[in-house]
Amino acid sequence: MKRLRLDQRHVPLAATLVVCVLLYVLTGLQYPSFFSPLVLADLFSDNARLDIAALGSTFVILSGGIDLSVASVMALATMFMATAVERFHLHPAIAIVLTLFVGCGVGYLNGALIHFFDLPPFLVTLATLFLARGCCFLISMSPVAAESPFFQSFGEAGLHLGTITLHLGTIVFAGVAIVCIYAAHLTRFGRTVYAMGGNEQAARLMGLAVGKTKVLVYVFGGLAAALAGIMAMANIPSGDPLNYLGQELDVIAAVVIGGTVLTGGVGYLAGTVLGVLILGIMQDFITFGNRDAAWTQITTGLLLFVFVAMQTVLGRWKPGQRQKLWTRRTSTQSIGITS
Amino acid sequence: MRSESIKSPLLQLQKVRKIFPGVLALDDVDFSARRGEIHAIMGENGAGKSTLIKVLTGAYPRDGGRMMLDGAEIAPRSPQEAQRLGISTVYQEVNLIPSLSVAENIFLGRQPTRWGRIDWRQIRRRAQAALERLDLSIDVGRQLSSYSIAIQQMVAIARAIDISARLLILDEPTSSLDANEVQRLFAVMRKLRDEGMAIIFVSHFLDQIYAITDRITVLRNGRLIGEYPTSQLSRQDLIARMMGRELADLDVQLQQEESGQRDSHQSISMRDIIGRGIIPSPGTRGEGHGGGFLSTPNQSSAPSPALPRSTGGGSEMPSPILRARSLGRSGSIQPFDLEIGAGEVIGLAGLLGSGRSEMARLLFGIDVADSGDIEIGGRKRVFRQPRQAIALGLAFCPEDRKTSGIIPELSIRENIVLALQARGGLFKSLSRARQDEIASGYIKALGIATPSAEQSIGNLSGGNQQKAILARWLAADPRLLILDEPTRGIDVGAKAEIQKLVLSLCRQGTAIVFISSELEEVVRVSDRVLVLRDRALVGQLRGAAISEQAIMQTIAQERPAEVAR
Ligand SMILES: Nc1ncnc2c1ncn2[C@@H]1O[C@H](COP(=O)(O)OP(=O)(O)OP(=O)(O)O)[C@@H](O)[C@H]1O
Ligand SMILES: [Mg+2]
Numbered sequence: 001m002k003r004l005r006l007d008q009r010h011v012p013l014a015a016t017l018v019v020c021v022l023l024y025v026l027t028g029l030q031y032p033s034f035f036s037p038l039v040l041a042d043l044f045s046d047n048a049r050l051d052i053a054a055l056g057s058t059f060v061i062l063s064g065g066i067d068l069s070v071a072s073v074m075a076l077a078t079m080f081m082a083t084a085v086e087r088f089h090l091h092p093a094i095a096i097v098l099t100l101f102v103g104c105g106v107g108y109l110n111g112a113l114i115h116f117f118d119l120p121p122f123l124v125t126l127a128t129l130f131l132a133r134g135c136c137f138l139i140s141m142s143p144v145a146a147e148s149p150f151f152q153s154f155g156e157a158g159l160h161l162g163t164i165t166l167h168l169g170t171i172v173f174a175g176v177a178i179v180c181i182y183a184a185h186l187t188r189f190g191r192t193v194y195a196m197g198g199n200e201q202a203a204r205l206m207g208l209a210v211g212k213t214k215v216l217v218y219v220f221g222g223l224a225a226a227l228a229g230i231m232a233m234a235n236i237p238s239g240d241p242l243n244y245l246g247q248e249l250d251v252i253a254a255v256v257i258g259g260t261v262l263t264g265g266v267g268y269l270a271g272t273v274l275g276v277l278i279l280g281i282m283q284d285f286i287t288f289g290n291r292d293a294a295w296t297q298i299t300t301g302l303l304l305f306v307f308v309a310m311q312t313v314l315g316r317w318k319p320g321q322r323q324k325l326w327t328r329r330t331s332t333q334s335i336g337i338t339s
Numbered sequence: 340m341r342s343e344s345i346k347s348p349l350l351q352l353q354k355v356r357k358i359f360p361g362v363l364a365l366d367d368v369d370f371s372a373r374r375g376e377i378h379a380i381m382g383e384n385g386a387g388k389s390t391l392i393k394v395l396t397g398a399y400p401r402d403g404g405r406m407m408l409d410g411a412e413i414a415p416r417s418p419q420e421a422q423r424l425g426i427s428t429v430y431q432e433v434n435l436i437p438s439l440s441v442a443e444n445i446f447l448g449r450q451p452t453r454w455g456r457i458d459w460r461q462i463r464r465r466a467q468a469a470l471e472r473l474d475l476s477i478d479v480g481r482q483l484s485s486y487s488i489a490i491q492q493m494v495a496i497a498r499a500i501d502i503s504a505r506l507l508i509l510d511e512p513t514s515s516l517d518a519n520e521v522q523r524l525f526a527v528m529r530k531l532r533d534e535g536m537a538i539i540f541v542s543h544f545l546d547q548i549y550a551i552t553d554r555i556t557v558l559r560n561g562r563l564i565g566e567y568p569t570s571q572l573s574r575q576d577l578i579a580r581m582m583g584r585e586l587a588d589l590d591v592q593l594q595q596e597e598s599g600q601r602d603s604h605q606s607i608s609m610r611d612i613i614g615r616g617i618i619p620s621p622g623t624r625g626e627g628h629g630g631g632f633l634s635t636p637n638q639s640s641a642p643s644p645a646l647p648r649s650t651g652g653g654s655e656m657p658s659p660i661l662r663a664r665s666l667g668r669s670g671s672i673q674p675f676d677l678e679i680g681a682g683e684v685i686g687l688a689g690l691l692g693s694g695r696s697e698m699a700r701l702l703f704g705i706d707v708a709d710s711g712d713i714e715i716g717g718r719k720r721v722f723r724q725p726r727q728a729i730a731l732g733l734a735f736c737p738e739d740r741k742t743s744g745i746i747p748e749l750s751i752r753e754n755i756v757l758a759l760q761a762r763g764g765l766f767k768s769l770s771r772a773r774q775d776e777i778a779s780g781y782i783k784a785l786g787i788a789t790p791s792a793e794q795s796i797g798n799l800s801g802g803n804q805q806k807a808i809l810a811r812w813l814a815a816d817p818r819l820l821i822l823d824e825p826t827r828g829i830d831v832g833a834k835a836e837i838q839k840l841v842l843s844l845c846r847q848g849t850a851i852v853f854i855s856s857e858l859e860e861v862v863r864v865s866d867r868v869l870v871l872r873d874r875a876l877v878g879q880l881r882g883a884a885i886s887e888q889a890i891m892q893t894i895a896q897e898r899p900a901e902v903a904r
Contacts, residue, residue: 101876265439266438
């Protein structure tokens with residue numbers, strides 16, 4: 001009775017998974033050390049930052065919007081956190097909470113402008129991109145090193161399983177991923193996000209809380225970006241106003257490669273995780289082989305081409321039209337005509 | 340049957356006012372709906388029916404007036420609030436999320452939860468049950484967009500009915516449904532009414548109005564004309580009140596126009612028009628025959644049901660402008676042969692899923708044929724894209740105007756001249772004066788209700804958008820025009836105008852393929868009717884042989900069991 005039929009909506013996700021596994025196996029065959037669990041653990045912890053930010057952005061994109069301010073907010077988070085701890089000697093825990101608030105604040109600004117004034121997300125978040133970056137420079141024109149012992153332990157913290165260490169970044173990322181996937185598929189908030197992205201006007205007429213959800217989505221995007229910035233402090237304990245320049249595009253690339261459609265309404269959070277992994281593996285492949293960094297950009301570009309083309313093709317493809325859908329109880333007189 | 344005592348007013352609107360830039364859409368309208376009644380709102384395209392509904396549900400803010408539900412004043416600021424107050428609505432266009440599953444669409448915003456998480460299993464089960472109330476059994480896990488518009492409309496209805504509301508509003512819910520589906524909907528509506536629900540129903544099908552409603556409120560130009568018990572308002576009076584003219588005036592006027600334009604021995608009176616399909620007779624929509632004063636049986640009114648035209652006797656074949664030989668596509672439509680001559684109107688008739696739209700899509704190159712070929716102008720053509728068909732003078736006005744028709748941001752003028760301009764190529768432009776002339780010509784001819792041609796088309800009422808789309812293709816002056824459900828959601832008067840325009844186009848030599856779910860309409864305009872069944876062409880009727888009866892017989896023959904089941 002149970003048919004094993006690949007739903008049209010799952011095809012992009014499946015394709016991403018296939019590409020990810022293929023890439024992993026190929027890289028491993030080329031550089032056998034790549035298969036070691038240590039490298040795998042590193043792959044996750046190195047990309048935790050991008051992953052967390054991209055998960056936040058996935059909601060934004062699913063809702064039919066876009067967030068260009070991600071990377072600036074990440075940089076702002078590192079600056080804010082480093083300064084708070086180094087200069088103002090705040091307890092790191094308090095600094096973390098405050099930083100998260102800053103992220104939410106920028107997100108709220110985005111969401112409120114977009115919702116209440118009905119402005120296009122692209123322009124609003126482009127403005128906050130500059131605003132947040134400007135604030136970084138306002139805090140300090142040069143990098144702020146965070147030499148507190150807290151950051152030391154921050155970087156070393158993790159779950160030790162035999163030889164492998166699950167870094168704090170990985171654990172936080174896993175937690176965020178689980179929360180996101182849960183929220184997307186099992187809460188009304190998540191379903192409203194999908195509905196809005198599918199057709200905002202219809203979602204509104206269906207009585208969904210479109211406005212509230214829209215603001216929330218951007219707040220969550222900002223929060224995730226701030227959290228990503230904080231987690232990055234575990235790797236490099238310093239704030240730099242020039243950090244992550246242009247990385248909002250990496251985030252968008254990861255989301256798209258993960259199978260989320262840029263116009264919204266279709267996509268999966270798990271796909272984004274895979275998208276980030278694909279970019280990460282590619283990066284590793286290039287560093288392992290000591291290849292030119294130019295190749296990272298070129299392959300990202302090529303991958304994007306492939307995925308966008310695939311999405312377009314799949315979007316046009318309709319599963320073989322099967323009819324006979326009706327339990328028809330017709331009288332000879334009734335002549336229902338519809339094609 | 341029903342006790343009169345439960346019929347107390349549930350909803351009362353007083354002096355509701357709504358102003359759009361340049362349009363007074365609602366001019367101090369009073370309205371009331373009682374428990375246990377089905378209340379129709381009637382009016383021409385643009386009369387303000389949908390606006391009244393949207394103001395009532397908070398989708399539009401209102402500019403004045405009071406609204407009372409169950410004695411308490413209400414002021415919903417969003418459809419969400421209205422829903423919470425117990426008002427459940429199906430809006431005029433199918434307003435669901437195409438990218439989500441059918442089940443999810445039925446439960447969006449009110450998903451059952453278990454321990455705080457959405458209970459998908461329950462959603463599927465209950466969605467299935469909600470659709471079964473309408474006798475519809477489909478895979479609720481599939482994406483909504485994979486189903487036809489008719490099914491999408493049924494899903495929207497199922498959603499609205501499932502929200503156990505005090506007030507149910509249905510704005511043209513039946514525009515794409517066939518007779519069976521309408522009957523199923525009516526059965527459910529009657530049951531809900533008898534349980535004490537108040538139902539507001541909007542439709543342009545008079546038969547449906549008379550079959551199901553208890554009371555009618557008539558609007559014209561945003562003004563309340565009156566409220567009448569359905570049983571005490573004749574069709575004639577209803578139409579007169581909607582149009583603001585006495586039927587007799589209209590009769591005379593139409594006759595004058597007819598005799599002026601056509602060397603016809605058979606001038607058409609309003610009564611004929613109503614009997615012959617501009618207003619559907621009870622044969623196809625609504626309940627059984629007879630009853631209505633204007634439901635002249637179709638067969639008696641015309642010796643030759645197709646309108647006489649100067650294209651000749653109909654027997655000799657004009658030179659074909661398109662010839663299809665064993666054209667087909669597996670899974671879509673079986674190979675068929677077809678010849679279409681200049682100035683010929685070909686009607687396509689068939690049951691649900693019989694392949695009418697599929698045939699059109701194949702001819703126009705939206706779907707690529709996998710067998711046979713098309714010959715145009717004596718040369719074989721293979722269409723892989725509609726663009727190729729357009730270049731050869733074909734045009735297609737699709738069924739689904741919302742997704743493949745209007746460009747909402749552009750003005751009415753721009754939408755109308757779009758096809759004409761596209762034919763001129765990228766760099767040749769139509770002079771503004773000419774554009775204005777064309778646009779205002781069609782706005783007048785089709786009675787598009789708008790303050791100006793520069794209004795963006797997205798702001799028009801549903802029926803008026805349909806008229807504008809139609810105008811686009813009529814203006815494009817193609818060699819072959821395919822019209823898929825051109826009169827859906829269009830009011831009584833405009834239907835006659837559209838049919839007239841179609842006929843005048845083909846008098847100029849345009850061939851037309853006419854698809855409509857209203858058989859009378861097909862019978863009325865067609866020179867030839869192709870009958871489809873089970874995705875195959877099963878018969879053809881010509882000239883005097885065309886009648887509703889004959890079409891039904893052709894569909895039914897060899898397969899009586901299927902139809903009668
Ligand atoms: N968003 C809008 N902006 C401007 N004008 C509008 C808007 N919506 C409707 N109108 C105008 O208000 C009038 C009433 O439109 P409405 O949609 O209520 O008509 P309707 O009675 O539902 O017609 P139909 O039978 O075609 O659905 C029309 O003249 C229309 O052009
Ligand atoms: Mg309407």
